[in-house]
Amino acid sequence: MARNIFNQPPKDDQQAAAPSPAPAKPAKLSGSVGGLRDSLREITANSIRDIDPAQIDMDGLRDRLVLEDSSIDELAESIRKHGQQVPIMVRPSNQPDRYRIVYGRRRLAAIRKVGGAVKAIVRTLDDDASLIAQGQENNLRLDPSFIEKSLFIKEMQEAGYKPGVIQDALGLTRQGVSNHRVVIEQLPAQLIHLIGPAHGIGRRQWGDLAAFSEKANLVEIAGETIATLPGDTPSSEKFNAVYAACSSKVRGAAKSTSRGTTTVVNDENGSYVGTLAIDDKAIAVKVARKDNPEFSQWFEKRAEATLKQLFEEWRNEHGTGS
Template sequence: MARRNLFQPPPPPSSADEVAAGELKPRFPNTGAMSGVKSTLKDLSSNAVREIPADLIEEDGPRDRLAFPDSDVASLAASIKEHGQQVPIMVRPLADKPGRYKIVYGRRRLRALQSIGLAARALVRTLSDEEAILAQGQENSHRLDPSFIEKALFAAQLSDNGYDQPVILDALAIDKPMLSRMTKVARTIPETVIHMIGSAHGVGRRRWEHLADKIKDSNADLVQIASDLGLDKIPTSDDRFARIVDAISRSDKAASPTKSSPHMIVSDDGKTFAEVKDSPRALTVKMSKVDTPEFTQWMLDNAEVELKGLYEAWKSDQKFG
């Protein structure tokens, strides 16, 4: 079955042929005052754009955009004031609040209309939560595409709000591997920091994933680092992203101990038979197959037994102080 196109008007009432065939029986005659009532009801269920006071429209629900800059809202408000609202928003009635509506898409336009006190030109649709999310995603596919991080946050919000995976995939027009990548980034990077950075349209998936990986491997307080950078003074979100990455790298470098030189182990007869290297993540023992090939092979054959013996000796030392 084809998916319902949420941007098309509902199908018109059954034709006269269907009525004549007995498939649909008219309840009222098409004459006089009743005809006018029927026309009005038909208009309400059609694709007609209605004017709704902006203060009757609520904005809560999953968002597919980060915060709008005040300058963008002011610029759009000035344009609407001069030329009118050219593109309608979409809303759906709130069943538990008669006379009030919930935004489906067009939040920036609604914010601009609210700022200048004008009613909103809106398409009114009775949609389920899933249909509303799909409409939101479809509308964005026809307009400025959200950045990767905006989509990632949107996907995480939908998941947190209990939407099924197929709905999220359809709303964002992505596949399961991409959803997994988006969710990983949105769950790893603190949302506070993402909002400090902004939409970053010039930063793609790979760079966001790289930042998420750096955060997972770091003990640094990313929120504190971002707060100390004065990001609000950096004009573009792409530059704010770059500043965050640079700060994390410098923090990790400063926190890492100076790399120690390998410790060479020399036998009584003067042969260097092993190299021990200490790092923040591992203690590595490297043995030369060139200088002491027989001993290296013996160690390979007996490593499990010898290492277990050393481990038990260490436990004994711990037990008796």
């Protein structure tokens, strides 16, 4: 079904009406007019129209955690300079002269900031076809994060969509859908919205955070942790900070006499640098390569020498012989 959404074959007018061995002239004229009418309808259905954004309703299931953010402003500025390069898709509403969004919510939000009409493809789709079109187009244009896909799956299931439709919408297997759902069921919705989409954070990391939910108030810890971060902190760094704080809280509750702590290390501007984990067995410094790739390379080259230097300083201070 998903492969035929955007390329539905035109109606065959010659097959629609049975041929007559000797058609009368009025019948032939009527058939020509009817064929022309159908052709015009088909052309109109597949053409790009200019529509007033006020006529378009932002209904349907949300597939993004963040719709109003800096990226919308950037997209609006690009459209202001270069025009709308890619049309959105809408489908007719039950109300006259109104439409329902299928995909292109970010583009529609940006054009509402810029002003003017939005270029849109108008297609008549049922709910299943509309959902599949929405999911497939978003996967191609801007890959949703793991947690965004998980929320989308949860909303689709709660709305009563069949498993096959959900799988087609996101291009996932049945097991893939199950993997997303298992994690999302363990996480408070408020926690997810505090952290955001967290691109680059996968199933295992979200699953590890979800595992803390039975031993700590994740929403409370997340709120306190994120409040200490700069306002422009990327969502993935918020996740790292929240995870470290939750891990520290859980370990502290499990063994109050333990020296186990996990500290988030930030620079003077408050940007995430890494984490320092200390317990009775080891001291570990963790620098995430995806957050600071250049610093990670620099640190890797010097880590061994730096550790030896610190050991020599400790030995000299304590007068320990070789």
